[in-house]
Amino acid sequence: MGFAEELRNNCSADWDAAVNHPFVSQLLDGSLPDHDLRRYLVQDYQFCDAFTALLGQAVASAPSLPSRLVFAKVLGAFASDENTYFQDCFSELDVPGPDRSGPALEPATRDFDALMRSALATRSYPDVLAVLLVAEWLYGDWAARAGDPAGWPTQPKHSDWIRLHNNPEYNAWVTWLRDEFDAVEPAAPELRARVAETFAEAVRLERAFFDAAAPLAMTA
Template identity: 80%
Template sequence: MGFAEELRNRSAEDWDAAVTHPFVDQLLDGSLPDEQLRRYLVQDYQFCDAFTALLGQAVASAPSLPSRLVFARVLGAFASDENTYFQDSFDELGVPERERRSPVLAATTTEFDALMRDALATRSYPNVLAVLLVAEWLYGDWAGRAGEPATWPAESKHAEWIRLHNNPEYNAWVSWLRDEFDAVEPSEPQERQRVAAVFAEAVRLERAFFDAALAPAALR
C-alpha cells in the first residue's frame, strides 16, 4: 500500500462522507437548487488564488523537469477551463462582481484557505502535494460516481462541473499525483506525521465545505 492510499484509509470516514455527501448527490442528479450551487461556487472560487499559488510552488519545488512540466500544464488548464466555468456560472446565476471577489466567507472557507497558505509557506513539496492530492483525488472520486456522460444532468452548470473532474485527462492527473506523492513519502517520522496531519485536515475540511454549502447559517 502506498503512502497516499494509507492516508486516505486513515481518513476514510470523512472521505467517504464527502464523496457520498447529499450536496454531491443533488449535483449529480441535477436537483441541486441554484441558491445552494451559487453559495458553493462563490465560496469555492475564493480558493483559486491559494490553489494557483500551490500549483506554482509545486512547479518550483518539484525534483525534476518532467514533474515541473506536469504541474505547469495543469496550472494552465486551471487558469483557463476552470476559471471559465466559474465566470459562466456566475453570469448565469446572477452573481455580481463584488460578491465574486469579496463575499462574506464561511468559517470553513477561511480554514481551508489558511491550510492551503500554511502548506504554501512551508515550501515543502510533500506538504504542498498533500493538499493538492486531497483536493483533486476526492473530487475525482465523487465525480466518478456520475457514470456515463449520457446520464449526467441536462443543465451545463451541473454537467460541466462534473466533466471538469471526470474526464481521461483529469483521471490521469490524479493517478500521476498519487504516484508522485508516494515517491516523495518522507522517511523521517516527524515529517511523515506532519504531512499526514495536513492530509487529514484537508479531508476533514472537504467534508465540512460540502456541509456549509447546504447550511445558510454557515455564512452568518
C-alpha cells in the same frame, strides 16, 4: 499499500462522507437548487488564488523537469477551463462582482484557505502535494459517481462541473499525483507525521465545506 492510500484509509469516514455528500448527490442528479450551487461556487472560487499559488510552488519545488512540466500544464488548464466555468456560472446565477471577488467567507472556506497557505509557506514538496492530492483525488472520486455521461444532468452548470473532474486527462492527473506523492513519502518521522496531519485536515475541511454549501440538504 502506498502512502497516499494509507492516509486516505486513515480518514475514510470523512472521505466517504464528502464523496457521498447530499450536496454531491443533488449535483449529480441535477436537482441541486440554484441558491445552493451559487453559495458553493462563490465560496469555492475564493480558493483559486491559494490553489494557483500551490501549483506554482509545486512547479518550483518539484524534483525534476518532467514533474515541473506536469504541474505547469495543469496550472494552465486551471487558469482557463475552470476559471471560465466559474465566470459563466456567475453570470447565469446573477452573482454580482463583489460576491465574486470578496464575499464574506464561511468558516470552512476560511480554514481551508488557511491550510493551503500554511502548506505553501512550508515550501515543502510533500506538504504541498498533500493538499493538492486531497483536493483533486476527492473531487475525482465524487465525480466518478456520475457514471456514463449519457446519464449526467442536462444543464451545463451541473454537467460541466462534473466533466471538469471526470475525464481521461483529469483521471490521469490524479493517478500521476498519487504516484508522485508516494514517491516522495518522507523518511523523517516528524515530517511524515506533519504531512499526514495536513492530509487529514484537508479531508476534514472538504467535508465541512460541502456541509456549509448545502445545509438544508443535510436534513433532507
